[in-house]
Amino acid sequence: QVQLVESGGGLVQAGGSLRLSCAASGRTFSSYAMGWFRQAPGQERESLAGISSSGASTYYANSVKGRFTISRDNAKNTVYLQMNSLKPEDTAVYYCAASTTRRMVVARESSYDVWGQGTQVTVSS
Numbered sequence: 001q002v003q004l005v006e007s008g009g010g011l012v013q014a015g016g017s018l019r020l021s022c023a024a025s026g027r028t029f030s031s032y033a034m035g036w037f038r039q040a041p042g043q044e045r046e047s048l049a050g051i052s053s054s055g056a057s058t059y060y061a062n063s064v065k066g067r068f069t070i071s072r073d074n075a076k077n078t079v080y081l082q083m084n085s086l087k088p089e090d091t092a093v094y095y096c097a098a099s100t101t102r103r104m105v106v107a108r109e110s111s112y113d114v115w116g117q118g119t120q121v122t123v124s125s
Contacts, residue, residue, distance in 0.1 A: 034050070035097050036050075037095045040091060048081070090123050
């Protein structure tokens with residue numbers, strides 16, 4: 001069974017950068033797609049980025065395209081989210097997720113079946 005643990009959240013000023021990490025354990029990490037989501041208070045969870053099992057294909061939501069980069073290191077069983085040019089509206093709890101039955105990149109939340117516990121990102125103005 002896959003387990004996910006996020007890290008790297010924190011407080012940053014607007015315009016700054018953070019890199020989130022998500023360490024996976026259990027099934028062979030290189031066999032499934034991964035994604036990042038976020039949820040701000042009072043809002044629905046939002047799909048941000050996805051990456052295929054090999055890392056060759058990626059997806060980005062329009063809200064983060066050009067500012068965020070998803071990547072993975074299959075040797076380290078870790079997926080990353082590099083976040084640059086952060087804005088106060090990026091403040092949210094960030095979650096990584098695994099789509100353990102798919103290798104291709106997916107955006108739809110319902111395609112993900114394993115979730116991390118979340119890490120808080122706060123961007124001050």
